[in-house]
Amino acid sequence: MTLAEILASLFPQGHRVRVAEGLATGSGPLDGAEATVIGIDGNTPLGIEGALALSRAVLDAVRAGRKGPILVLVDSDSQRMSRRDELLGLNECLAHLAKALLLADRSGHPTVGLLYGHTAAGAFIATALATRVLAALPGANPSVMDLPSVARVTKLPLATLQEMAKSTPVFAPGLDNMVATGAVHAVLDPTRPLDAQVRDLIADLPAEDARDRLGSERGGRPVAQAVAAQVAAEARRD
Numbered sequence: 001m002t003l004a005e006i007l008a009s010l011f012p013q014g015h016r017v018r019v020a021e022g023l024a025t026g027s028g029p030l031d032g033a034e035a036t037v038i039g040i041d042g043n044t045p046l047g048i049e050g051a052l053a054l055s056r057a058v059l060d061a062v063r064a065g066r067k068g069p070i071l072v073l074v075d076s077d078s079q080r081m082s083r084r085d086e087l088l089g090l091n092e093c094l095a096h097l098a099k100a101l102l103l104a105d106r107s108g109h110p111t112v113g114l115l116y117g118h119t120a121a122g123a124f125i126a127t128a129l130a131t132r133v134l135a136a137l138p139g140a141n142p143s144v145m146d147l148p149s150v151a152r153v154t155k156l157p158l159a160t161l162q163e164m165a166k167s168t169p170v171f172a173p174g175l176d177n178m179v180a181t182g183a184v185h186a187v188l189d190p191t192r193p194l195d196a197q198v199r200d201l202i203a204d205l206p207a208e209d210a211r212d213r214l215g216s217e218r219g220g221r222p223v224a225q226a227v228a229a230q231v232a233a234e235a236r237r238d
Contacts, residue, residue: 009194039073046123047080051093075117094126101130115140143173169220180220
C-alpha cells in the first residue's frame with residue numbers, strides 16, 4: 001500500500017497529514033480522538049532535520065494534553081549517512097526522537113508504529129521500535145542491520161551469518177524474523193479497513209513492553225525474557 005492509501009484507510013473521514021521532503025506530519029480523527037501522525041515516506045533516510053521535525057510534532061502533541069494516539073508510519077532508509085549529520089550530532093537527534101515517543105507513551109498517548117516499506121538501523125530504532133506497539137503490512141522490509149554490515153562488524157564470513165540466520169531470527173533481517181523476535185507485534189490485513197485494526201491494537205495495548213514475552217512465545221528470542229527478569233530481580237535486590 002502507498003502512504004496515500006494507508007491514510008485513506010486509517011482516516012475514512014479525511015485527515016490533515018502532509019508530506020514534505022519525505023516526512024509526514026499532521027493529524028486525523030480516530031475512534032473519537034484526534035490522532036497525531038508522524039512518519040517517513042519513500043525510503044527517505046532520516047537526518048538531523050527530519051529527526052528534530054518529527055520530535056517537535058510528538059512533543060507538541062504531548063504539550064496539547066489531549067492524550068490522543070500517536071501513529072508512526074515508516075518507509076525509510078537508515079539514518080542519513082553523511083559526515084555533516086554525524087558532526088552535527090545525528091545520534092543525539094535520533095535519541096531525542098526516541099525519547100520524545102517514550103515520553104508520549106508515559107504521558108498517556110497510545111503510540112502505534114506501522115511499517116509499510118523498508119526501514120533500517122537508527123531510523124528504525126528511533127521511530128518504529130520506540131512505539132509501544134508495532135504493526136506492519138505485508139511486504140514491509142525492516143532490519144536493524146543487514147547481514148553484509150553484520151559481517152563487516154563481526155568479521156564473520158557472510159556465508160556463515162546467512163546460515164545462522166536460517167535458524168536464529170535475531171540475526172536475520174526481514175518481516176518474518178522481526179515478528180518471530182517480538183519486535184513486530186502484528187501483521188495487518190491490507191484488504192480490511194486499517195482504522196478498525198489500529199483501534200483493536202490500541203484497545204489491547206499492553207501495560208508494559210511485551211517484546212520479550214512475544215519473542216519467547218514465538219521462539220525468536222527464547223531466553224531474553226528470562227534473562228531480563230533475572231537482571232531486574234538482581235538489581236532490585238541490591
